[in-house]
Amino acid sequence: MRYPLPAKDSDGNYKTGVMKRLGELIDYSKLNDSSFDTPLKAKLIDYHVEARAGGTFLYFNNERYRAFSGTSPPDFSACEMGVEPDYVNAGIGNIVGDVIDPFVRMIMKDLEQHTHEGWDILKKNDAFSLRTYMSLKYIPSPSLELPPVHLPANVIDWCETFDSSTGSYDRSLTEQVLDLLAFGKAGSQTYSEVEWKCFE
Numbered sequence: 001m002r003y004p005l006p007a008k009d010s011d012g013n014y015k016t017g018v019m020k021r022l023g024e025l026i027d028y029s030k031l032n033d034s035s036f037d038t039p040l041k042a043k044l045i046d047y048h049v050e051a052r053a054g055g056t057f058l059y060f061n062n063e064r065y066r067a068f069s070g071t072s073p074p075d076f077s078a079c080e081m082g083v084e085p086d087y088v089n090a091g092i093g094n095i096v097g098d099v100i101d102p103f104v105r106m107i108m109k110d111l112e113q114h115t116h117e118g119w120d121i122l123k124k125n126d127a128f129s130l131r132t133y134m135s136l137k138y139i140p141s142p143s144l145e146l147p148p149v150h151l152p153a154n155v156i157d158w159c160e161t162f163d164s165s166t167g168s169y170d171r172s173l174t175e176q177v178l179d180l181l182a183f184g185k186a187g188s189q190t191y192s193e194v195e196w197k198c199f200e
Helices: 020-027 085-090 092-113 117-124 130-136 153-163 173-183
Strands: 002-006 044-046 057-060 063-066 194-199
Touching (some): 002 020, 092 153
Antiparallel strands (some): 002 194, 044 194
């Protein structure tokens, strides 16, 4: 099992994050005292989510791309999938980040300030899956230079293909927001600083 623990501050305390309590449990003194052969926190090691030296490939629609090669990935025949060039130019990471980012920022603010405004707004949208929210409620930010209309189905399918697994956009919007809070990163957006760990 792997854990995206929040980074620690200069005093050695975990910063605000969804997995903060797990980190504090791992550091709990009674789980690390001399009654154990090996303290629990000594069994915690780094977990590498992505290849460190460019050893992975992306392969879609008969196009292969070596990840971390220093070049921009191809569009993987997005236009043949019916995706307009404006959406390709905006980029999947930027589009998905634009959909989810406002919710994540509000929840992070709630966690830091012990408020619940962000939770209340997210709860009002809880009836939507991510796919439904993107097609019925979401309007792209002007900074993306996209048409100010809800996303077409083929664009949503294209985003899902490269952002996540099949069917994942059919999960609730709330679940997607909480996933990003826990895992810290989506596309080009970084929501919280996490350190991936696992037990040896």
